[in-house]
Amino acid sequence: MQSGGFAVKREYAEACPPLLKDFLYYMETIRGRSPRTVDGYFIDLRTFLRYIKAVKVLGLREFDLSEITIDDLDSSVICGVTLSDIYGYLNFTLTERDNSAVTRARKVSSIRSFYKYITTKTDLLEVSPAKELDLPAIRNSLPKFLSLEESLDLLQTVAAAQNPRDFCMITFLINCGMRVSELVGLNLSDLRKKEKTLRLLGKGNKERIIYVNEACLQAMEAYEPVRAKILSDRHRTNEPALFLSERGSRISARRVEQILEKYLAAAGLSGRGYSPHKLRHTAATLMYQYGGADVRVLKEILGHENLSTTEIYTHVSSQQIERAIDSSPLAKVKAPKSQEDSKE
Structure with a gap:
């Protein structure tokens, strides 16, 4: 396996509150998630916790998330998050950041995984606030591929x-x-x-x-x-x-x-x-x-x-659809001539 996962990214560990750091280590070392997946969890959850700190701890109405640090965020704040708080965050990602449904669905998945870890692997929280959280509706699309x-x-x-x-x-x-x-x-x-x-x-x-x-x-x-x-x-x-x-x-x-x-x-x-x-x-x-x-x-x-x-x-594929339509036994039937054509 490729080396160089979350465990050696010291800047991540330094930027995380202890609870988030433990979650990321758990996902990589116990659950075997790839370094890229753990990176994604870190980025999504850092943004979420920055929002939570700005709104619930600092009481800000206008803020720049990049200026919010979360290394000192107490576990009680993280565990005190409600479903309404998460909905507020998702609305923020839609209105202020113009995140697509796919991006918001990924963020929801990260939040649910984080709180599932807290409720099942620690004694800090009994019920996840994200338990009833649904994924945003995503339009089904065919995979993009080379012909x-x-x-x-x-x-x-x-x-x-x-x-x-x-x-x-x-x-x-x-x-x-x-x-x-x-x-x-x-x-x-x-x-x-x-x-x-x-x-x-x-x-x-x-x-x-x-x-x-x-x-x-x-x-x-x-x-x-x-x-x-x-x-x-x-x-x-x-x-x-x-x-x-x-x-x-x-x-x-x-x-x-x-x-x-x-x-x-x-x-x-x-x-x-x-x-x-x-x-x-x-x-x-x-x-x-x-x-x-x-x-x-x-x-x-x-x-x-x-x-x-x-x-x-x-x-x-569209080519298969075209071939199927062209192969119909009725595909060669010609339309009758109009009366005007007949007069000519």
């Missing part, structure tokens, strides 16, 4: 750059449907070439084994000597990470995002909202549309907890 043609254009662009590491990473993402956190967390020992399997460590430290295709194996074969040379040049023979930075250390998720952005731009695909996570959507969609993968098989490949999460990939 088959766009996927081929992207891979050809990466191949033309003659960078085996970048080609291998993007090949893994677009073929296996893994999360970027799973990609950067890979170790060399996780790939079993003879068995054609790859061990992934997903959300909550849940392990799963997936099969890799020939494209992934060939990309890996081309990358291996490059990886060995990087380690040799840096005198780092014991680095377990599969994908390395130029310095010979484990590559970061942010660096993968930057690399992908560069190739998307070169392929003429920038500005369309594509990202490493969209490559995950692409892999799942192509497996479903062209590989005939059953939704339950996709669930195992993607590492989803619930089948309902995977069922979003059973959408049909």
